[in-house]
Amino acid sequence: KQEVTQIPAALSVPEGENLVLNCSFTDSAIYNLQWFRQDPGKGLTSLLLIQSSQREQTSGRLNASLDKSSGRSTLYIAASQPGDSATYLCAVCSTLGRLYFGRGTQLTVWP
């Protein structure tokens, strides 16, 4: 059974810092990996999608990498802002199309 782990569970940083969120998964037979952001009481907003054949994807200040063989992905956030405060979720998509989620990293960026 696929298990997804995210480290750290919580992170509190001052504005302007560059930071890295980590995600690991146990089964490398994945279709793709998706990073989401969730604001309190809200749904999930897709940030980046990495296909299993890709190594990384970039969108603005966000960069996500994927190492399928070692079962790891990282989300890099450059020059963090208070508006980045949210819970970040990593989800791996199995070959059957089912998403397996980590428990998330709760990020707080203070001014």
Place this chain on the structure above:
Amino acid sequence: KAGVTQTPRYLIKTRGQQVTLSCSPISGHRSVSWYQQTPGQGLQFLFEYFSETQRNKGNFPGRFSGRQFSNSRSEMNVSTLELGDSALYLCASSFLQGSNYGYTFGSGTRLTVV
């Protein structure tokens, strides 16, 4: 284009009642998945429908059921509600099952069972 629409946004029900939640996927999307999110268990997969057929099912009791209509809209039903069913229920749609386009989520339905 319109996103994934879930209705209602909030719901309060009494133990023992049943409830039906609705999800309208992005136009053209044929895959609809349902997830339950609770503080204790995180996000857990309920089931996935593609072209009106249930393709995948998670480890939830038979009280949880769903269906998909010909226009790809999906409903999820929970019968004989229990306090532990209180959760945020999220619906996600995709063009194809496990497609290269990933999944788009709705804003969810917050169900409270009292």
